[in-house]
Amino acid sequence: MPTVEMTRHLYRFFPVLxxxxxxxxxxxxxxxxxxxDEIAPGFSDYVLxxxxxxxxxxxxxxxxxxxxxxQTLSDHVSEGATLYIFQALSGG
Amino acid sequence: xxxxxxxxxxxxxxIFDRSNAGWVPRPIEHPGIPVCYAxxxxxxxxxxxxxxxxxxxxxLSRSRDGGSTWEDVLSLKYPQGARYIxxxxxxxxxxxxxxxxxxxxxxxxxxxxxxxxxxxxxxxDRLYAGTIPGGLCxxxxxxxxxxxxxxxxxxxxxxxxxxxxxxxxxxxxxxLCFGGTTGNVYVSExxxxxWQCLGHHFPPVYxxxxx
Numbered sequence: 001m002p003t004v005e006m007t008r009h010l011y012r013f014f015p016v017l018x019x020x021x022x023x024x025x026x027x028x029x030x031x032x033x034x035x036x037d038e039i040a041p042g043f044s045d046y047v048l049x050x051x052x053x054x055x056x057x058x059x060x061x062x063x064x065x066x067x068x069x070x071q072t073l074s075d076h077v078s079e080g081a082t083l084y085i086f087q088a089l090s091g092g
Numbered sequence: 093x094x095x096x097x098x099x100x101x102x103x104x105x106x107i108f109d110r111s112n113a114g115w116v117p118r119p120i121e122h123p124g125i126p127v128c129y130a131x132x133x134x135x136x137x138x139x140x141x142x143x144x145x146x147x148x149x150x151x152l153s154r155s156r157d158g159g160s161t162w163e164d165v166l167s168l169k170y171p172q173g174a175r176y177i178x179x180x181x182x183x184x185x186x187x188x189x190x191x192x193x194x195x196x197x198x199x200x201x202x203x204x205x206x207x208x209x210x211x212x213x214x215x216x217d218r219l220y221a222g223t224i225p226g227g228l229c230x231x232x233x234x235x236x237x238x239x240x241x242x243x244x245x246x247x248x249x250x251x252x253x254x255x256x257x258x259x260x261x262x263x264x265x266x267x268l269c270f271g272g273t274t275g276n277v278y279v280s281e282x283x284x285x286x287w288q289c290l291g292h293h294f295p296p297v298y299x300x301x302x303x
Contacts, residue, residue: 046148049201050169
C-alpha cells in the first residue's frame with residue numbers, strides 16, 4: 001500500500017491524521033488525495049483548488065520526484081511509494 | 093450599544109469585550125493565520141472570520157457561541173467558467189480591435205474572500221460575499237455558508253473591469269446595490285439574482301449605503 005506523509009501544519013486542521021500511518025490503495029495522485037479526504041473530510045479543499053488542481057503554493061512529491069501533473073493529478077502512485085505533501089517556499 | 097470589537101489581523105482574530113474595567117482583549121483566535129475580514133452577524137450573533145491561508149486557500153470560519161469555538165465552513169467556490177484578467181487591464185482608450193495589448197484571461201479560482209455583508213433580519217442565514225479575483229458577480233448563501241451561488245444576470249461578463257471596494261455593497265431587504273471603481277452602479281431588487289445599471293459614468297465609487 002502507498003503511504004502518505006505531510007507537513008505538520010496540516011495536522012492543526014486535521015488532527016485525525018496525526019500520529020498514524022496513512023495507507024491508501026494505489027492509483028493516481030487524485031485517487032490518493034481522495035482517499036485521504038475520506039479519512040479527514042475537507043482535506044482536499046486545503047490542498048486543491050475548486051477546479052481540482054494543486055494549489056499554487058503546495059507541492060507534492062512521489063518519493064524523490066516532484067509530481068509532474070499539477071492540473072489533473074494523473075501521476076501514478078505505485079505500491080510501496082510514498083506521497084509527500086508540503087508547502088512551497090515561494091514568495092518574497 | 094455594542095459590547096464587542098472584532099479585529100481581523102495579519103496574525104489572527106482579536107476580540108475585545110466591554111467590561112466595567114474597560115475593553116478587555118481575549119486570547120487571539122486563529123493564531124498565525126491572516127484574517128482579512130471579521131464581523132458579527134447582527135441577526136443572530138454568529139461571528140465570522142475570513143481566513144487567508146497562504147498555502148491552503150481562503151476559508152471561512154464561524155462561531156455560533158460568541159467566539160468560544162470555531163468551525164470551518166465549506167468554502168465559497170466560483171462557478172465553472174469563471175475567469176479573470178491576467179494582464180493588459182484595459183485603459184479607457186483601449187481599442188478592442190487592436191492586434192496588440194489584448195487582455196489575457198485565466199480560469200479563476202477564489203483567492204481571497206475580501207468582505208461579507210449580512211442579509212436583512214427576515215432572511216436569516218443569508219450572506220453576501222465579495223471575492224478576489226472573480227468576474228463581476230455577487231455570491232450569495234441562504235444556508236449560513238454551507239453552499240454559495242454566484243449571480244451574474246444583468247452584470248456585464250465581457251470587457252468588465254469593475255473593482256468593488258469593501259464598502260461598495262449594501263443590502264436593504266431584498267434590494268442590493270453596489271458601485272465600483274470604474275463608475276458603474278448596479279441595483280438588484282430580487283436578492284441579487286438579476287441586476288440593472290443605475291449609471292455607467294460616476295466617479296470611482298468608494299461606498300454605497302442605503303439611507
